[in-house]
Amino acid sequence: MTEGLMIFAKFDWHQIGEIISTPDNIPMVLLMILIPYFTWYALKQARENDRLIAQLEADPEMAKTHHRKRFPMEKKWEPTVLVWPHLLKIEFLAAICVMVFLIVWSVAFNAPLEEPANPNLTMNPSKAPWYFLGLQEMLVYFDPWIAGVVMPTVIIIGLMAIPYCDVNPLGNGYYTWNQRKYAITTFFFGFHVLWILMVLIGVFIRGPGWMWFWPGQTWDHHRMIYETNRNLNDILGLEGAVWAALVGIIAIGLYTVVTAFIIHKLYMKYKGDLYARMNLLQYGTMQVLLIMMISLPVKIFLRLALRVKYVMVTPWFNI
Amino acid sequence: MKDPITDRSLSWPLAIASALLLLSTAWVLYDEIWGARPWKGYQKTFRKVFVERLENFKQQQVAKEQDIRQEKSFLEMEEARKAAMEDAKKSLAEVQVQMDLINRKNAALTPAMQDARGRLGEFTYQLEKARKGKKEGEAKALEAKIEKIKAKKYKVAMPALEKGKTETVEMVFDEIAAEFSSLKNLRGDLQRQQAALNGPAREIQSKMASYLQARIHGLQPHQIDARITELKEKFRVGIQDYQIHVEDVGLVDRCQVCHLGAMEKVATTQKDLFDAGLKTSKEVWGDPSTYSKEKSALRRALVSHPRPDLLKVHDPEKFGCSPCHGGNGIATTSVVRGHGWHKYWLYPLFEMENAEAGCQQCHTGSLHLEGATTLNVGKEIFSERGCWGCHRMEGFDQEVDDLKLIATRQGVLTRERKELLKSQAFDEGMLDDEDDLYTDEQLDEAQKRLDQVYPYKLSEMETEEIELAKRRSSLHAQRKRVGPNLKDLRAKVKPGWLAHWIDSPHVFRPGTKMPSFRLDPDQVQSISAFLWEHAIDPERAGYLAALQKEAGKHLNQKAADAVRGKNLFETRGCMACHSMGEGDSSQGSDFAANLSRVGEKIQFPFLMRWIQNPRKRLVPSVPESKGRDRFHRDLYPDGDPYDAETDGVLLTTNATVMPQFRLPWDEVRDIAGYLMTQRGGGGSFEEVPPWLKAEGEAKEKLLADGQKWVSHFGCAGCHEIGGFETEGRIGTELTKEGSKPLDRLDFGLFTHQAKKLAFSTHDWIEPIHKDEGNWYTHKGFFVRKLGWVEQDEEGEDKLVYGPDFFDQGKERSREEKLRMPNFRLSKNENTAVTTFLLGSVDSQFPPRFYHNPEGRAKAIEEGWWIIKKYNCQGCHAVGVSDKPSLGELPWFDGRSAERTAPPTLVGEGSRVYSDWLSGFLRDPSMATGAHENRNGIRPYLAVRMPSFHFSEEEVGKLVRFFEAMSSQPTPYIKKENVPLSRKELALMRKAFTDKEGPCQKCHVGDGMIAPNFVHTPARLKPSWIRRWLLDPSQLSPGTSMPSGLFGTQAPWKYPPLMGYGGDHVDLFVRYLRQYDEGEAKALEKME
Structure with missing residues (x-):
């Protein structure tokens, strides 16, 4: 990876062009534009809403009337806004734009059909569709059972559980930053960093042999890198299956305890009021999910910097 | 402030969005109608241009036809026809009058006839129904009605001969019917008369038509007119009319949708299209004389298919286009898609120079395919230069595979026999009871037991074993190696020469078959040492003594007459395979080695022995013995005879195709003496080389290294080497190389460059020809892997690309480097071999596509392999247009009987009896005693038909070949001779x-x-x-x-x-x- 600094010697635009124009990758190119845009847009709306909230909190009289979008209500405005034409003309415009987009895309790009499938010949790199590339990237850091089954299940169940654990009554139906800092931060971490970033790495950075290629580096199939990984117990010098399991259990136990403690302390300090409103189940769920989320960057660091393969090795699953 | 919702006007965004929508919809329509269907334009252009072309062609044909019509014979025929018509005119007129009368009578009778018949029909039907329903009363009533109708009188106005006059007649139904049928008969007679009268004129007319057709080459004007009308009126722009759908294969080929001229009967070249108006804009606005081929892609596409005779044999409606040419037949959206020139279509269109590659997948068995000259050359090179020594290719070196099969089958038979005997509690020793262990009763008893259950099985097996043994000896006799037997090295060559040769053969002998291996000096030394050590020790073999006994006083180089030897060399037929002289002054054939420097390298006694009989081994050899060739005394110190069953096959013949000329020893001596004077390079290899001087540990190391390198480079694939007799091939199998996935071909560090990507990670590798297109294809790989020899500015030979090309830039130890040696092919040879390899594919098509000849065609196909193997065409013409190399030599001017060239073999099958021919091929000397100096049918010729020692199989194939080439009936029945009075x-x-x-x-x-x-x-x-x-x-x-x-x-x-x-x-x-x-x-x- 480090020789990636060499890219400044010769930046391969052609390679970038080829990656971007691969039909499978075009959604990701769009995603790279759309995600920042919508994030920015949402945060802009949140900021304006916060400004409005501040205004309304300062002026109780104004707070009694409705507001329209991010502005307090003015007298000459109609209180009722009709669906036709006001909503529908926006929707119509949106429909036209989507039509144009779809038409242009379908005429310009053919379906990405390749040669007839040959079971004896595997492509290199062999990549999943983009919506699974985040998980495929996670496979680098975790055991397949964890990265492919446990984590996705936890993600889905966690997403389902969040509304039940979310005890913050504010911020429903409008964007706001001030009233929902914790939730938004956690969301950004979970979505932008742990999901989108992983997907983008999987699409643009991972090349032949799943090796790391910085943008501008040619995807050289002949490249050889040193990437011999070892288990945690082997690093500590404790060989054997028993040690592998034991060291792992201890390490994970330690991690869990330490992380839970830190989370608790931080949560109490900044969100003590929310803590008061949560029951044990909700708090416990939140802890578990947060611990699992944080384990990902921790494991990434261990893998990339220290070449650690598995922390815990048992005959049934590894972590 | 404005209301952020209700006062927001979205007019501008809507307008822009709507405009975009309109534009994109227009784009959709354009793309669907024209953009993805470029062929519409081609078809419209084609129709216009081709009509013009046909008109031009018609002018030509009309002029030709006029000329023919002016010919004397034609005019005579026209006269005759007119005369015949005149003669018949009067009688025809009479017949016509009668015919008119009959027609008029017919017309008059018809109403009455129809009426009566109609009624009768109805009542008859009802009567039948009534009878069937057993209604007697109704039946009777109906019968009565029918009688009444039959009795009814009709008034008919019968016309008379004079027009207009009629005669009223009363007729009942039966009479009307009778008159009707008699009229019909009359009409028939009259028509026959008419035909007879018209006959002569018609006959002459058809003769005139066939006269015209035979003399006009190509379509006649009326046929061209028909096509023009078709194009003008029935031409539809579309795909349906031009698509070929071969249902049983699921093949859809739409090549003709753009290549519209392909199946046109009027041959059309680019020039014809240019003249018909298909010009590029430069040609239109610029100088029209700037026409040259290839300037217009559309012109290239619209020409007609060359070789219409090929199309007759391979009807496109049954074969499609893409099985032979490659490409993506079903695609029509662009040239790149249709030709399959993008990375996802695995079978791209072959380029023009490789077009014959498509023949190979169905015609795998033939070495000499009519019309496929490039492919034939490619296969011949593959065969002669010995590619099959390292790379297995189906059909080449079939003997090795067949021997393996036979060995397997023999093993199976042995095992089956053991089991068979065991199952009947029959001890194998009982079969011949050598040691007298059993009494006669026991043997009889056992035999009866066996016979009861398996009366014939044992003898069946024995018969099969005998057959297999026969076939095996045939195969061993047939099997030839690419290069000479290296067990002869010590007896044959001067040791000083060996290292020079192995290092760079092409320096010593330009144009040699042996490729150069890119060896380091130490490798050369160790290989030489190893080969020398593992060659037969001439002292131990005692070959000199044996030779002395045979040749007697003639084994004397000083007594050799080089002048006579030169004459013999040029006249006995040696130059049908060998050549003498360097470069442009070389004479003879390049099938076998050029002998201009042979005196520098070879030892005289061996040369004598070789010329006298090349097929005789120095020492009999057992292939399984792995180097310990069976000197008789080694195996059988007690002097017992050799036993093939226990000791394996014993080979006494050399695996070379050089035949034996049956020369007497004095001639042999003189030729050998002459050849020893051929020291063209003036070099002398008399010195003792360093590797021969080595001793002790140094020698041990040399030999160990030598073994490693000989094994590494696969020398045993082409040569027989002591200890390596049963070694396999070191190269990949090439039988299906053309279908190998591209990822499996090793482009080395050139992958990026080959795909024409902008930057390669290894830019320090010099690309050789910078302006080439994408060469990440099979063709790109094969062409560069084989390499070719070019002349650079100083006229020196330079190797371009080559087998080690894909090693460039890699850090590899000697053991890891690519091993394939440089063959120094010419550019044309490279193209030919590439064509062959491109065609060697795993064919996807059903068996009906393949060429599986039977009978005559098969005999011809098999025969050509043998003809090419032994270079019969060096002396004889086998195909009608052959020019054998020997006949070109100055000596063979036919001025005297002695100087006549060997006879032509065209029509040999129709000339000689097959049993005589097979006897002749077995022994051309036609002598029953000593073979020397007894020389067949034409003993007066200087040139000599040598003895080839064919195997039985080869003799059979050759005889059948000649019979088939002359289309002789099989079996040929000899007719009895009518004796003379x-x-x-x-x-x-x-x-x-x-x-x-x-x-x-x-x-x-x-x-x-x-x-x-x-x-x-x-x-x-x-x-x-x-x-x-x-x-x-x-x-x-x-x-x-x-x-x-x-x-x-x-x-x-x-x-x-x-x-x-x-x-x-x-x-x-x-x-x-x-x-x-x-x-x-x-x-x-x-x-």
């Missing part, structure tokens, strides 16, 4: 002893310079003798046998023969067919 015999004998007679000048007596007649009864087919006697120069152009011996202009007139009333030629044929030794003696007595 006594008078005829006396007549013929007198004719053959007449002083002026032409036959005896050459064919009879001492000093014959033509084939002896005594061979005729067993040898020549009577029909051929007849054709020969009548016109020899047609059967064998340039023969000394005079033509015109028979016929009124014949120069020789022997009076008694002139009085003979029967067929003279037939008389001669019958006489010759019974001309045996007795007849020859009788003639001698008469003289």
